[in-house]
Amino acid sequence: MARHLITSAIPYINGIKHLGNLVGSQLPADLFARYQRARGNEVLFLCATDEHGTPAELAAAKAGKPVAEYCAEMHDVQAKIAEGFGLSFDHFGRSSSAENQALTQHFAGKLADAGLIEEVDETQIYSKADGRFLPDRYIEGTCPNCGFEDARGDQCDNCTKQLDPTDLINPHSTISGSTDLEERATKHLYLKQSQLRDTLQDWINTKTDWPVLTTSIANKWLNDGDGLQDRGITRDLDWGVPVKRGTQDWPGMEGKVFYVWFDAPIEYIACSQEWASGDEWQRWWRTDKGAGDVTYTQFMGKDNVPFHTLSFPATILGSGEPWKLVDYIKSFNYLNYEGGQFSTSRGRGVFMDQALEILPADIWRWWLLSNCPETSDAEFTWEGFQSGVNKDLSDVLGNFVSRVTKFCRSKFGETVPKAGTYGPEEDALIAELTKRIRAYEGHMEAMDVRKSAQELRAIWALGNEYLQDAAPWTLFKTDPDQAAAQIRLALNLIRLYAVLSAPFMPTTSAKLFVAMNSLDTSWPDDVTAALGSLAPGHEFSVPDNLFAKITDEEREGWAERFSGIRD
RNA sequence: GGGCCUGUAGCUCAGUUGGUUAGAGCAGAGCGCUCAUAACGCUUUGGUCGUAGGUUCGAGUCCUACCGGGCCUACCA
Secondary structure: OOEEEEEEOOOEOOOOOEHHHHHHOHHHHHHHHHHHHHOOOEEEEEEEEEOOOHHHHHHHHHHOOOHHHHHHHHHHHHHHHHHHOOOOOOEEEEOOOHHHHHHHHHHHHHHHHOOOEEEEEEEEEEEOOOOEEOOHHHEEEEOOOOOOOOEEOOEOOOOOOEOOHHHOEEEEEOOOOOOOEEEEEEEEEEEOHHHHHHHHHHHHHOOOOOOHHHHHHHHHHHHOOOOOOOEEOEEOOOOOOEOEEOOEEOOOOOOOEEOHHHHHHHHHHHHHHHHOOOOOOHHHHEHHHOHHHEEEEEEEEHHHHHHHHHHHHHHHHHOOOOEOOOOEEEEEOOEEEOOEEOEOOOOEOOEHHHHHHHOOHHHHHHHHHHOOOOOOOEEEOHHHHHHHHHHHHHHHHHHHHHHHHHHHHHHHOOEOOOOOOOOHHHHHHHHHHHHHHHHHHHHHHOOOHHHHHHHHHHHHHHHHHHHHHHOHHHHHHHOHHHHHHHHHHHHHHHHHHHHHHOOOOHHHHHHHHHHOOOOOOOOOOOHHHHOOOOOOOOEOOOOOOOOOOOOHHHHHHHHHHOOOOOO
């Protein structure tokens, strides 16, 4: 039995995520986790909220709450929505946990012991009105290059020139608008990633099967300009993991916290400590404690790739301790919304809570996964969504279940008919099913999400093709026994579909198991045997229609409702 | 500015190391079926593969230039 450690990029705490965030990390990770469990493998699937950093502090202030309270509430909100989407985390943790705090400090201590931490004196912009140091992006002013008035401190959005905050003319805080800014001396810890450059390059070079998107971003950072740069891992903030060297105070670093991107990936490990009782987590993370046979897969959007291919591995490798390194990084492009971008800050697009208000989770799961942005950015349009969902789910799968169960009820009652035997047509179907199921498995193992969905859909369609060819409604008049055998097979197909479709649509799958009155969720390694699961005489019930069609009126209403800023 | 990705039928996308008449789903057209959510099945119409050159016996696939779209560029996360 294989062992799979699976983590999804951890969503930031400051608000509800949109569908683009969902499809870029949590949803495909859940698909993979559910599939591996269905194949009988041991899975630990982890996710958490990423709670530190300036935006969290500002969001809390805006909500008029202490940041700890705000984060606790938002964590619960995100956890509930995740549950609504059927995300099957073994644990949904928090980067602000005591476990992560201790582990982050531990790693910092080990890195310092290894000579990989440097203390750097520097100056940063301080805003007296805001009472805080400002990250470059929170300072705006006039671009010295093109005269654009709303240039950010790191880059001008108009002429794309890279800037330093001190370059700006008439700089002001984007938080308060205050122009009372000054340069202040401060000291920070830098992780000397440059010393690990060759180690990281050698490691990345072995990952020939990773998505191009993943390795090309990593190589860019490793080789651009002077190569991998050292990186500041502390900030002058109140909310975060206090800077300590292991359990010891760090002289000169009082009142400072670790940078959110330093502690966030460590939460993957800490999350397992939150989940586990005792040392159970170690057999997933420590190669000296039984994690040697673990396959570790991470899922994330492309914006997260540098931190997962370089920063976090630098932390792991630099510690000199036997931690498990990631084996495969599945990265995604972005999902666009009706010709533009989903935007959290501007409230553009459909957000996870809104999605669940208007349609069941499985419908979203199916469309998002079968259209996920694997090779390039993908496009959400209401028309495409409507036609895709109606065709695939209502017409191909839903209607198949409906026609089979209702025909059986009217001719044979709500029991699997006993008469008749299988012949060449059934053998041909089984051969075709076997071929396609093996292909489906291959795509799922490879995490080819769109291809997996395409194959699954083709497997559903085989049922309709078979029925049309067999035509039990005609045969019933002359050879009812043969029609009975055909319907027996078709009923078994429904159970088979419930098994195969479960990773994509867990709720629908569960409904089918209930209707078929079956507890047999075993994977169809032998398709012939799987199609004998529901024995002659087995009772079942006719389910309600699985998927209501999306009407034109609904589609138009939603397109209108979600055309602007979220309410 | 630099780097990476991308441009294939009306739409959304597949096209393995260059190899015969370029594929799928949806949409369109025709036929069939009537068990079913007017659902299903079969057949079929659509493409000089962004443009222009080049390499090759052979290019959607490799090279160059150009045009269009996107992302990243290290202090947002």
